[in-house]
Amino acid sequence: MEGKVRIGFYALTSCYGCQLQLAMMDELLQLLPHAEIVCWFMVERDSYEDEPVDIAFIEGSVSTEEEVELVKKIRENAKIVVAVGSCAVHGGVQSWEKDKSLEELWKTVYGDGKVKFEPKMAEPVENYIKVDYRIYGCPPEKRDFLYALGTFLVGSWPEDIDYPVCVECRLKGHPCILIEKGEPCLGPITRAGCDARCPGFGVACIGCRGAIGYDVAWFDSLARTFKEKGISKEEILQRMKMFNAHNPKLEEMVEKIFQGVEE
Ligand code: SF4
Ligand code: SF4
Ligand code: SF4
Incomplete structure (x- = not known):
């Protein structure tokens, strides 16, 4: 990729553990001369979700109607979309009981509690948009993130692990x-x-x-x-x-x- 690589890190419904794991990586500091962080609310207050990026990292499961729209917008604005962590890749533990109804689960956890957003059953990002690469784990290993990012930066493509x-x-x-x-x-x-x-x-x-x-x-x-x-x-x-x-x-x-x- 030529010039500074524009990176976005977006959070859906999650524990924010994946972002925290990445935000604590000292190696990211070495990246700063080569990259521009366009969106990452955990590390940069001036973040913009609507801007075009080269690589979009998405953490969390799609669990509200607003997040359905957000992932579509991220896809439109990104050249490469990477799902980060079990929530984004598989829906996370919050979709463990996916065969039960949302009403039943809601009642069990929140009783008659109300929220300001429109909730839905937790789903992987891939259920709504094309995902180009997946970083697995809850949370993922730092080296997986560095490997993927480093490989993208030299214009290549990271491999998937295919053994148990x-x-x-x-x-x-x-x-x-x-x-x-x-x-x-x-x-x-x-x-x-x-x-x-x-x-x-x-x-x-x-x-x-x-x-x-x-x-x-x-x-x-x-x-x-x-x-x-x-x-x-x-x-x-x-x-x-x-x-x-x-x-x-x-x-x-x-x-x-x-x-x-x-x-
Ligand atoms: S052994 Fe590895 S894959 Fe299995 S639960 Fe632990 S961290 Fe996850
Ligand atoms: S994959 Fe695990 S660590 Fe990452 S946001 Fe989901 S629950 Fe948290
Ligand atoms: S070798 Fe045994 S303990 Fe280790 S991961 Fe396999 S089944 Fe689990």
Whole structure:
């Protein structure tokens, strides 16, 4: 890209954790001579959502009617749109129960509380506009953001990770939570890139980086192990839905894992 790269960072409904993660990156200071931050309310008071940008980073899920309009406007104004974090890429934990009605969920959380905006069920950005690249995780790794941004800046395109968390977990030498403790770790079917952070702390993966490609998991051995440990299809499906409820292939994938091992 020639001249200063114009960057926008836009927030939809979220915990703002992704932005905070990026705003705390010292490496961003090195970028300032080469980039102009056109919109990023967390770091720049003089931010403009209507301006054209080269790269638009979007955090959060589309959860209000106003945000539907905002993402369309961002798309019109941006050459490259990047969805950042599980909320933007997958709808986030807030869309976990996407099959329930908004009224039912609203009542559970807010009772008769009213708001000034028009709420809707949380959805991934991609349900409304074309997304050019995704940065996974809740929150994403700093290196994923730097890799994507650096690659765009030299006029190239970042690659996607297409292997599961288990690969990084084995390389790190962590004890296997699934095999040794019999807990339903989702590492075998979740996209790597976090260096198996949770298993590193002795905690089973809950799939925050999203399911890997449909045909990557080793379904046969995985199914045998789940069955051996007494972990059911329903349990895996429920756990995967926490961050992957909008994945249209999810049920088919879990079904395939358990094919041939059911009683
Ligand atoms: S992906 Fe996670 S860290 Fe990022 S905004 Fe959503 S909930 Fe927060
Ligand atoms: S199942 Fe979980 S703990 Fe076991 S290797 Fe895979 S990521 Fe690591
Ligand atoms: S181990 Fe799983 S839940 Fe933990 S950070 Fe990695 S992908 Fe997310």
